[in-house]
Amino acid sequence: MEPVLVELGYSLSCEEHGASDLVRFAARAEQAGFGYASISDHFHPWIGVQGQSPFVWSVLGGIACATSTLRVGTGVTCPTRRYHPAIVAQAAATVATMMPGRFYLGVGTGEALNEHVVDPAWPAHPRRAEMLEEAVEVIRRLWSGEVVTHYGAHYVVDSARLYTLPAQPPPLVVAAGGPRAAELAGRVGDGLINFTPDPDVAARFRDAGGGDKPRYVQYNVCWAQDEAEARRTAHRVVPIVALPGELNQQLPRPFDFEQASTVVTEDAIAEVVVCGPDPQKHIEGIQSCVDNGYDHVHVYQVGQDQEGFFRFYQKEILPHFR
Numbered sequence: 001m002e003p004v005l006v007e008l009g010y011s012l013s014c015e016e017h018g019a020s021d022l023v024r025f026a027a028r029a030e031q032a033g034f035g036y037a038s039i040s041d042h043f044h045p046w047i048g049v050q051g052q053s054p055f056v057w058s059v060l061g062g063i064a065c066a067t068s069t070l071r072v073g074t075g076v077t078c079p080t081r082r083y084h085p086a087i088v089a090q091a092a093a094t095v096a097t098m099m100p101g102r103f104y105l106g107v108g109t110g111e112a113l114n115e116h117v118v119d120p121a122w123p124a125h126p127r128r129a130e131m132l133e134e135a136v137e138v139i140r141r142l143w144s145g146e147v148v149t150h151y152g153a154h155y156v157v158d159s160a161r162l163y164t165l166p167a168q169p170p171p172l173v174v175a176a177g178g179p180r181a182a183e184l185a186g187r188v189g190d191g192l193i194n195f196t197p198d199p200d201v202a203a204r205f206r207d208a209g210g211g212d213k214p215r216y217v218q219y220n221v222c223w224a225q226d227e228a229e230a231r232r233t234a235h236r237v238v239p240i241v242a243l244p245g246e247l248n249q250q251l252p253r254p255f256d257f258e259q260a261s262t263v264v265t266e267d268a269i270a271e272v273v274v275c276g277p278d279p280q281k282h283i284e285g286i287q288s289c290v291d292n293g294y295d296h297v298h299v300y301q302v303g304q305d306q307e308g309f310f311r312f313y314q315k316e317i318l319p320h321f322r
Contacts, residue, residue, distance in 0.1 A: 006290045008313075008321055009036040009298030011075070011218055012059075015045035016237065016302075019054040023062035025306055030070040032314040033322075038075035038106070038193075038218065038298040039063075043082060043114040046240045046248075047258045057091045064098035071102045075218065075298070076175045076193055078110030080128065082118050085135035086157050089142040096166035105139075106193050106216075107132065108175030112252040122250070129184055130154065136172060136188050143169040173216065179204050186210035193217070194294070202293030217294040219285060220273045222302040223309040227276030231266050233303040234273040239264040241272050273302060279316040286321065 010029035012022050026037055041056040056074060063072055079088035092105040109128035116122060123131070131154045138155055141148045142162050150157040174189030176182040182201045185192045186208025193216045194201050202215050220241055224230035239261035240248060251257055269275075274285045289297045301309040 005295065006286065006321055007035045007296050008286070008318060009038055009071075009216075009296060010034040011298045011300035012037050012039035013050075013300060014040045014042050014052060014054055014056055014059065015050040016052055016304075017306075018052050019059045019062065022054070022059050023066050026063040026070060026072065027066040028306070028310050030067045032310045033318045034070065034299075034313075036071035036073070036296065036298065037063075038073055038216065041074045041077040041114075043117050044254055046113065046238070046254060047261065048254050050237060057095065060095045060103075061098065064095065067099075067102075069102075071104065072099065073104035073171075073173060073216075074106045075216070076106035076108040076173075078115055078132075079107050079135040079139065080110060080131040080154070081115040082110075085138040085155060086142060086148075086160055088135070089139040090162055090164075092139070092170060093143060093162050093165050096170040097164055100166060101168075104171040104173050104191070106173045106175060107136065107139075108193070109181070109249075111249050113248075113254070113257070116252045120252070122252070125180075125246075125249075129181065132174075133184060133188055136174070139172065140169070171214075173214070176201055176205065183208040189213070191216060197289040197292040197294055199292040206293075214296050215294045216296040216298065217289050217292075218300055219289055219297050220300045220302065221282060221285070221309075222273050222275045223277060223282075223312050224275070224303070224305060225277055225308070227278075230275035230277075230303075231270050234275055235264070235266040235269045238273065238302050239269060242268040277312065279312075282313075282317050283320055286317070 042053050045053050079085045096103045112122045134152045134154050147161045171190035173191035174185035175193040176185040182204035186205040191214035192205040195218045197217045222230040222234040242264045
């Protein structure tokens with residue numbers, strides 16, 4: 001198989017790992033040769049067995065100190081409810097000063113799992129999309145360094161100015177999992193993030209103004225020496241990736257995801273998570289992401305054996321895509 005033009009990244013799961021481990025994994029990803037990392041921004045894990053959920057902005061400060069070349073972005077931050085967009089603007093600007101040219105802000109419409117902690121009312125997606133678009137406007141204005149007063153449909157900002165700013169604003173990359181969200185990302189974003197390699201989303205993003213801007217996608221794997229062990233680990237830790245429809249956006253508690261996941265079989269997980277030690281399966285999966293229109297692929301290794309994964313990818317996978 002011929003090499004393809006793609007940048008491979010590493011997915012830092014705040015749902016599975018504590019803050020110090022995430023900092024260590026980011027440094028190890030840089031050492032292994034990954035070009036970037038995507039880090040989740042959650043208040044809760046998806047299910048209790050995952051067991052963690054550190055505050056991402058504290059972790060990013062540690063990563064800034066532990067790495068020197070790795071680019072890092074949030075995958076993704078919801079700047080509309082749990083965080084006011086002015087606070088996200090300040091947090092992202094500060095991190096960008098600690099990682100000059102190495103940080104991007106990924107934003108999306110969020111999940112009830114994390115956002116209900118400040119307000120149990122969960123708007124329908126069209127309203128959340130309106131809120132996101134206004135939040136992006138507020139963030140960009142604050143990144144300009146001007147004094148911002150904003151009275152919008154969803155947010156008020158009163159005479160606010162950011163004093164700690166990077167030399168250049170970080171890229172603002174917008175998450176999309178469907179056609180309407182892809183159009184929003186193409187219209188207001190500096191790039192696209194998706195959590196499945198949907199070719200229609202990538203195409204809609206390009207046609208809506210995204211053009212050749214970066215298109216990021218998460219690629220789920222569970223490396224282990226034994227494929228059966230990998231399948232068991234993936235089924236235990238991430239059954240939620242095989243849930244249908246919009247449940248991942250709608251359910252409010254880890255307990256709800258645990259109940260919903262009881263219908264997910266190990267075979268269903270193996271359809272969406274590449275399990276085991278066969279390098280060809282991993283390479284073909286990444287190639288599929290590229291063929292579907294994504295030029296940045298961050299690999300999410302499920303489970304605790306991150307070091308085995310790093311050794312495997314450093315030896316068997318990364319050289320193929322350089």
